[in-house]
Amino acid sequence: MKTVRLTAAQALVRYLSVQRNHDGEDFFGGCWAIFGHGNVAGMGEALHGAGDSFPTWRGHNEQSMAHAAIAYAKASNRKRAMAVTTSIGPGATNMVTAAALAHVNRLPVLFIPGDVFANRAPDPVLQQIEDFGDGTISANDCFKPVSRYFDRITRPEQLLTALPRAMAVLTDPADCGPATLGFCQDVQAEAYDWPESFFVPKTWKNLRPRADLQQIEDAIGAIRSAKKPLIIAGGGVHYAQACDDLRDFAHRHNIPVAETQAGKSALPWDDDLNMGSIGVTGASSANAIAEDADLIIAVGTRLQDFTTGSWSLFKNPDRRILSINVAAYDARKHDAISVVGDAKVTLAELTNALADYRAGAVDPALKQSWMDAVEGVTAAPTGNALPTDAQVIGAVQRSTDENAIVVCAAGGLPGELHKLWKAARPNGYHVEYGFSCMGYEIAGGLGVKMACPDREVVVMVGDGSYMMMNSELATSVMLGHKIITVILDNRGFGCINRLQMATGGESFNNLLDTARHVVPSAIDFAAHAGAMGAIAEKVSSINELEDAMVRAKEADRSYVIVIDTDPLPSKEAGGHWWDVAVPEVSVRPSVNEARKNYEAALKKQRPGD
Numbered sequence: 001m002k003t004v005r006l007t008a009a010q011a012l013v014r015y016l017s018v019q020r021n022h023d024g025e026d027f028f029g030g031c032w033a034i035f036g037h038g039n040v041a042g043m044g045e046a047l048h049g050a051g052d053s054f055p056t057w058r059g060h061n062e063q064s065m066a067h068a069a070i071a072y073a074k075a076s077n078r079k080r081a082m083a084v085t086t087s088i089g090p091g092a093t094n095m096v097t098a099a100a101l102a103h104v105n106r107l108p109v110l111f112i113p114g115d116v117f118a119n120r121a122p123d124p125v126l127q128q129i130e131d132f133g134d135g136t137i138s139a140n141d142c143f144k145p146v147s148r149y150f151d152r153i154t155r156p157e158q159l160l161t162a163l164p165r166a167m168a169v170l171t172d173p174a175d176c177g178p179a180t181l182g183f184c185q186d187v188q189a190e191a192y193d194w195p196e197s198f199f200v201p202k203t204w205k206n207l208r209p210r211a212d213l214q215q216i217e218d219a220i221g222a223i224r225s226a227k228k229p230l231i232i233a234g235g236g237v238h239y240a241q242a243c244d245d246l247r248d249f250a251h252r253h254n255i256p257v258a259e260t261q262a263g264k265s266a267l268p269w270d271d272d273l274n275m276g277s278i279g280v281t282g283a284s285s286a287n288a289i290a291e292d293a294d295l296i297i298a299v300g301t302r303l304q305d306f307t308t309g310s311w312s313l314f315k316n317p318d319r320r321i322l323s324i325n326v327a328a329y330d331a332r333k334h335d336a337i338s339v340v341g342d343a344k345v346t347l348a349e350l351t352n353a354l355a356d357y358r359a360g361a362v363d364p365a366l367k368q369s370w371m372d373a374v375e376g377v378t379a380a381p382t383g384n385a386l387p388t389d390a391q392v393i394g395a396v397q398r399s400t401d402e403n404a405i406v407v408c409a410a411g412g413l414p415g416e417l418h419k420l421w422k423a424a425r426p427n428g429y430h431v432e433y434g435f436s437c438m439g440y441e442i443a444g445g446l447g448v449k450m451a452c453p454d455r456e457v458v459v460m461v462g463d464g465s466y467m468m469m470n471s472e473l474a475t476s477v478m479l480g481h482k483i484i485t486v487i488l489d490n491r492g493f494g495c496i497n498r499l500q501m502a503t504g505g506e507s508f509n510n511l512l513d514t515a516r517h518v519v520p521s522a523i524d525f526a527a528h529a530g531a532m533g534a535i536a537e538k539v540s541s542i543n544e545l546e547d548a549m550v551r552a553k554e555a556d557r558s559y560v561i562v563i564d565t566d567p568l569p570s571k572e573a574g575g576h577w578w579d580v581a582v583p584e585v586s587v588r589p590s591v592n593e594a595r596k597n598y599e600a601a602l603k604k605q606r607p608g609d
């Protein structure tokens with residue numbers, strides 16, 4: 001057997017650099033790194049040695065550079081991913097939130113946090129967590145519940161099995177999620193004679209598991225007997241690259257389609273059968289059909305509460321749920337008629353088998369009246385009042401073409417974007433709403449731009465989320481990956497303030513002006529962004545915003561536009577009830593009143609049915 005002598009870190013980097021996807025591309029775009037003790041000597045030297053064959057980028061925060069990696073994978077429909085390496089201790093645990101985000105969203109990312117010495121000679125090292133009763137625990141155990149595959153590399157040769165296992169998880173459509181290899185720092189530096197065969201380029205197939213025939217037959221029976229079916233398109237439609245198959249299926253059988261946050265842009269917004277977004281942040285058209293549907297055909301969706309209106313949206317007493325999902329875990333939720341299989345091949349198979357089945361006609365007035373409502377709330381305001389989120393969305397929409405990708409994650413914006421953004425092309429809508437993690441936005445925008453350098457990336461972010469995490473803006477400038485960021489400054493956590501008031505609470509600890517303070521908060525966002533190297537300006541009206549968007553598009557550098565917005569208007573159109581538990585006992589009448597409404601609403605919930 002021919003061997004090559006390398007350190008474990010060198011072997012890891014060399015192995016990663018020869019993994020390919022089905023299209024012949026490198027599976028890994030490269031590696032984000034913040035060095036410290038635990039990775040600078042071993043991984044640092046290995047990454048340096050790899051040079052351009054496996055590029056390394058320096059981030060400003062472990063969580064946010066991991067967000068960039070995850071967004072890159074999402075924008076690549078999981079066909080490509082990135083690695084992320086950190087020091088031990090805080091560098092590693094900073095990344096745990098990002099791991100949870102990738103886990104929830106089923107997105108591939110390889111985490112390589114440094115780990116304590118396997119030989120334990122210098123214990124306890126700087127930043128080492130000491131467990132009094134378990135010598136095997138390190139800070140990296142925090143990754144276990146939020147990794148699809150976890151391993152701790154305590155001997156070099158473990159990589160021979162650990163790396164292929166990690167790759168299998170990253171490339172498996174059902175299992176997909178974060179893989180974490182805690183890499184003991186002494187082991188990173190240890191040499192080993194590796195079989196050369198380990199570094200032969202490997203192509204990972206685009207797996208498309210076919211469903212069981214009995215399940216297909218059950219699905220056909222369920223659809224044939226349905227008069228008012230509704231398709232709910234989830235993120236799985238994109239990851240399976242099944243948008244065309246979904247359109248064929250829907251049109252051939254005349255079944256309306258509603259989209260989840262992750263599924264949005266599966267069909268163009270102006271497709272006759274695209275009834276808009278579903279659920280708590282849904283369009284009135286899609287929700288009206290959902291309420292009455294006798295069969296919900298869920299394709300590639302986890303059916304989270306925003307999609308199901310906390311399981312109160314589907315009101316037809318005879319409704320059934322048919323779930324097509326590559327992950328059995330999802331397909332079997334809610335006692336659905338399950339079809340465990342790839343969305344693309346399953347939809348094609350069903351389309352053929354259903355032949356000339358057509359569902360009942362959908363009243364076109366439903367969509368028309370919804371689109372009229374969208375036009376109304378997104379139109380430029382006439383007076384001088386502070387603009388709403390919806391009006392800012394309208395301006396950004398009017399300023400961008402169908403190639404643009406809008407990026408968002410938390411706050412009031414995701415709900416408004418879900419309802420109002422008119423996505424024309426698949427993947428033109430990138431909203432992380434599985435974990436809805438404040439701070440994903442700018443780092444995510446950077447990752448999206450790295451995946452789609454030819455598309456305009458527009459990040460929309462609230463002041464709260466910007467303040468939580470913004471430093472990869474400087475990285476976008478440094479790396480020359482231009483993103484446009486629109487900051488909507490409503491002086492606080494506007495959506496949570498509204499939720500607080502809707503549940504009977506007093507406006508408390510959300511808006512900056514009503515939070516405890518000595519000096520009123522006065523953050524100059526444009527100056528802040530400018531100090532990080534972006535071109536930045538503040539505008540004072542929707543018209544000015546549209547003018548600034550022209551300058552932003554022409555700019556060759558990341559560009560930030562700040563606009564003050566009104567924190568109070570909530571959903572002006574669409575939407576549905578969402579289960580947020582209201583206190584059962586309170587001395588405040590507004591809470592008691594909210595509790596009464598809450599109990600009434602709970603009666604419509606169908607949790608086990």
Ligand SMILES: Cc1ncc(C[n+]2csc(CCOP(=O)(O)OP(=O)(O)O)c2C)c(N)n1
Binds near residue numbers: 464490494495496
């Ligand atoms: C990391 C994280 N912490 C807390 C939350 C809960 N949360 C959701 S939205 C929000 C406020 C967001 O404020 P901002 O970005 O200004 O948007 P706005 O609500 O004002 O539209 C909070 C605190 C979250 N989603 N993520």
Ligand SMILES: [Mg+2]
Binds near residue numbers: 411493
């Ligand atoms: Mg805000």
